[in-house]
Amino acid sequence: MRIPFALRRILQAVPITLGIIVLSFVLIKLAPGDPITMFVGDGGASPEYIAELTRRLGLDRPIHEQLWLYLWRLLQGDLGMSIHQGSRVWDVIFTRAQPTIMLMGFGIAIGVGAGVLMGVYASARPYSRRDNAIIIASLVLYSLPGFWLGQMLILIFSVKLGILPATGMSSFTVDAGSMWLDYAKHLLLPTVTLGASLAAFVMRFVRTSMIEVLGQDYILTARSKGLGDMVIFYKHALRNALLPVVTYVGLRVGHILSGAVVVESVFGWPGLGRLLIDSLFARDYPLIMGMLLVASVSVVLVNVAVDILYSYIDPRIRLQ
Amino acid sequence: MKSIFLPLLMLSALVWNTGVSYAQTTVAAGKPVYGGTLMAGMPLDLRNLNAAIFNATRTGQLVSVNLFDGLLRHSTWGDGKLTPELAKSWKVSSDGLMYTFDLERGVKWHDGKPFTSADVKFGIQGICLPHHPVGHLNFSNIGSIDTPDDYTVVIKLKTFDAAFLGRLDPKWCAIAPKHLYDGTDIPNNKYNWAPVGTGPFKFKEWVRGSHMIFEKNENYWQKGPNGERLPFLDRLVFRVIPDETTLISSLESGSIDYIPPLDVVPSSEIPRLNKTKGIKTVTWPYANKDIFFLFYNMARPMTGNVDVRHALAYLVDTQDIITRVFSGSANASSSRDVGFITWFTGTSAPHYGYDLKRAGDLLDKAGYKKDKDGKRFQLNLTITTESPEFLQIANLLKTSYARAGVVLDIKVYDAAAATERVYKKLDYDLHIQTVAVGPDPYLLSKTWHSSNIGAGWITNASGYKNPKMDQMLEEGVRIIDVGTRKAAYAAIQNVLMKDLPMLPIASSLKVFVFNEQLGGFPIGYTYRETLAGVHWLNAIPKGR
Numbered sequence: 001m002r003i004p005f006a007l008r009r010i011l012q013a014v015p016i017t018l019g020i021i022v023l024s025f026v027l028i029k030l031a032p033g034d035p036i037t038m039f040v041g042d043g044g045a046s047p048e049y050i051a052e053l054t055r056r057l058g059l060d061r062p063i064h065e066q067l068w069l070y071l072w073r074l075l076q077g078d079l080g081m082s083i084h085q086g087s088r089v090w091d092v093i094f095t096r097a098q099p100t101i102m103l104m105g106f107g108i109a110i111g112v113g114a115g116v117l118m119g120v121y122a123s124a125r126p127y128s129r130r131d132n133a134i135i136i137a138s139l140v141l142y143s144l145p146g147f148w149l150g151q152m153l154i155l156i157f158s159v160k161l162g163i164l165p166a167t168g169m170s171s172f173t174v175d176a177g178s179m180w181l182d183y184a185k186h187l188l189l190p191t192v193t194l195g196a197s198l199a200a201f202v203m204r205f206v207r208t209s210m211i212e213v214l215g216q217d218y219i220l221t222a223r224s225k226g227l228g229d230m231v232i233f234y235k236h237a238l239r240n241a242l243l244p245v246v247t248y249v250g251l252r253v254g255h256i257l258s259g260a261v262v263v264e265s266v267f268g269w270p271g272l273g274r275l276l277i278d279s280l281f282a283r284d285y286p287l288i289m290g291m292l293l294v295a296s297v298s299v300v301l302v303n304v305a306v307d308i309l310y311s312y313i314d315p316r317i318r319l320q
Numbered sequence: 321m322k323s324i325f326l327p328l329l330m331l332s333a334l335v336w337n338t339g340v341s342y343a344q345t346t347v348a349a350g351k352p353v354y355g356g357t358l359m360a361g362m363p364l365d366l367r368n369l370n371a372a373i374f375n376a377t378r379t380g381q382l383v384s385v386n387l388f389d390g391l392l393r394h395s396t397w398g399d400g401k402l403t404p405e406l407a408k409s410w411k412v413s414s415d416g417l418m419y420t421f422d423l424e425r426g427v428k429w430h431d432g433k434p435f436t437s438a439d440v441k442f443g444i445q446g447i448c449l450p451h452h453p454v455g456h457l458n459f460s461n462i463g464s465i466d467t468p469d470d471y472t473v474v475i476k477l478k479t480f481d482a483a484f485l486g487r488l489d490p491k492w493c494a495i496a497p498k499h500l501y502d503g504t505d506i507p508n509n510k511y512n513w514a515p516v517g518t519g520p521f522k523f524k525e526w527v528r529g530s531h532m533i534f535e536k537n538e539n540y541w542q543k544g545p546n547g548e549r550l551p552f553l554d555r556l557v558f559r560v561i562p563d564e565t566t567l568i569s570s571l572e573s574g575s576i577d578y579i580p581p582l583d584v585v586p587s588s589e590i591p592r593l594n595k596t597k598g599i600k601t602v603t604w605p606y607a608n609k610d611i612f613f614l615f616y617n618m619a620r621p622m623t624g625n626v627d628v629r630h631a632l633a634y635l636v637d638t639q640d641i642i643t644r645v646f647s648g649s650a651n652a653s654s655s656r657d658v659g660f661i662t663w664f665t666g667t668s669a670p671h672y673g674y675d676l677k678r679a680g681d682l683l684d685k686a687g688y689k690k691d692k693d694g695k696r697f698q699l700n701l702t703i704t705t706e707s708p709e710f711l712q713i714a715n716l717l718k719t720s721y722a723r724a725g726v727v728l729d730i731k732v733y734d735a736a737a738a739t740e741r742v743y744k745k746l747d748y749d750l751h752i753q754t755v756a757v758g759p760d761p762y763l764l765s766k767t768w769h770s771s772n773i774g775a776g777w778i779t780n781a782s783g784y785k786n787p788k789m790d791q792m793l794e795e796g797v798r799i800i801d802v803g804t805r806k807a808a809y810a811a812i813q814n815v816l817m818k819d820l821p822m823l824p825i826a827s828s829l830k831v832f833v834f835n836e837q838l839g840g841f842p843i844g845y846t847y848r849e850t851l852a853g854v855h856w857l858n859a860i861p862k863g864r
Contacts, residue, residue: 031736031737032733032736032737032740032741033734033735033736033737033738033739033740034736034740037736037739037740037743037776037777038735038736038739039367040453040776040777041374041453041777045453045454045776046453046454046455046456046457046460047456048456049451049452049453049454049455049456050776052450056507084367085367085528086367086368086507086508086512086513087513092528095527095528096528096529099530147563150566151565151566151569154566154569154573155569158569158570158573158575159569159572159573162573162574165573165575166566166569166570166573166575167361167559167561167566167567167569167570167575167576168530168531168559168561168575169530170530170531171575171863172357172359172531172533172557172559173357173863173864265562265563266563266565266566267563267566268530268559268560268561268562268563268566268570270527270528270529270530270560271529274529274562275529277562278364278365278529280734281734281735281736282736283736
């Protein structure tokens, strides 16, 4: 049942994606500015050079012709060439997606992990001091803008304490030690920055959801059977309380990607977020289109995955 | 054309230029040591690394200059002279039309192949002319290039061009290898992203958006001023750090050792960095003269009125801008030594000091009297997000203009949108932008010649049409005698300051910020110098 469901959802996403492509294509072309000027740079260019570049990039054709050509190539799996990077769009995105996936993966893990732990901990004694303290902490975490939190973490852990690197994915120093340890050190501050607001949200979801679940009859039954708190919280209550969290995280993926744009800029993380900003400033049409396409398809796929995940968390849910 | 002949008669002998001169460098206490790594931070990733086909001054050339050499280079000493590089000397014929270059012997490309005159001929005609954005503008005047032997290049021009030698600076034509480019699709040649040059460092690795690694060229042909081997460093790492605050924090935390002079360190940060332990800053006036200009759109009724332009100029308090926006790290454009074109002409240009009363009188005279609310008219001021200083200057102007009853509406766009609006459609009233007016003043043509109206990024966006100015600019580049040429540009600067299509405000100082254990940074005329002379002092620090 599950595979046909997933396939159906993916097929449903095709017209949506096509709509996104057409709309993005037209909007990008309508935006003021063009890639030629940005390609040429600050020294200007001769008319001959501009004419040749315009022809080579196919920008001398009418917009509908450019769109058809783009769709036709897309059907053949060709996302075109990046104007500024001179490489195939797919290669550029693939290379830059890996750091972003790593950042988002660990960011979500930290956000969900910390959020769930804090939520469960707070829900055990609702309205107690520790509950209030955690609620206030989550409010603070949620209110901190990513760029500010990132800078503060750099200031404390890199500039003042000197224990974590300020930027990039690797030290490039000759004595960086273990490559994985070096990666981990570089990953810590960006993922904490990215995961902070997610943790705050997840904590509040889990707390509310847990308080509701803990008040249900089957929990009372479990208690009356003499089960311990840990078993009740983590085995019986949390599993049910997690459903809204999974939905929420699934819906937040797009927002987390936006957060990654900021975090990548602050920490010089060579991922998709920074690439998107650079390609927008450069009006690198093929690259912008490729990234929008990949982003929209990813969000659709994550939502399909979330639907499928439901049935694992709550076997009563059937995918039809 | 008349101006050519007298200097030609005066130029009775062949002009020889020879002898290598070297960059002025930062002086530091300590003994230079060989080896180690330098980590540099850059705000932007690059498009490609072949300086022969791209034009990105701010980042690209600063990086690729370490991989490539030019035939010659603008002097590093602040005097605008040209110094030999791959061409160890040259001579110019008495009519100024024939240039004979004598090339360095024994120079090898990074792949071990010998560098010869065939590379120069192909580099100019086959790569730079058709594929560099300004290649046609710079080299279409070449009639022929002959290579009588492996180490001689003879270039014949169709007409005299006073700026021709300067066009051979690697900014406009780095020499790339014929054997790897001939017969290929040059814009898409794989070596554009993994270059083979003759420079002091060899390409090793480039991870887009992250870093570039170059390694020492053990066979680099050029020696230091005292005959020392170059380069000192074993490895250069350029790390991409887009956020300015993080860039500075990275230097403070030791993640990087050096921030190049790319206008990314805000002027307001320099005093603090100067006091920071372990960090050193060096500032100097940049001789390419990146001057902050206020553009007036002369096609608009108000800014098209010369009295209004003069009045608005009297409302610009340059000293206040230098103090509050640049924390003192800028020169007024009225300065005789480093301002506007005065650095070339040696004579002062007329300038407009802050004078509220005079501005008011001029606006009254132009027919724009204050209404009952004390306002005269509203103008939009279009700026880009490229430099934080643009918005800071715009805000000061807004306050200053309000005193005279002129309301400013500040509009901020990214560079692409601003190019469309300002430089192509001329859809604006006022605009602030930095424009390089050096190293040769012929560059003035791009912003003031009427043929460049609406011609794209940093061209004649004022819509300035003055046939006399067009003629003066065209003649300026054809004058051989330097003294006569200086006088011609002094006349040009007087007309420009009177017509005032653009008001020069100030030029910011360039700043190197680096780990104080480093020495040998090339401080001088341009910032496009190699890092061949940079070295650690006394010992290589841990991790480097």
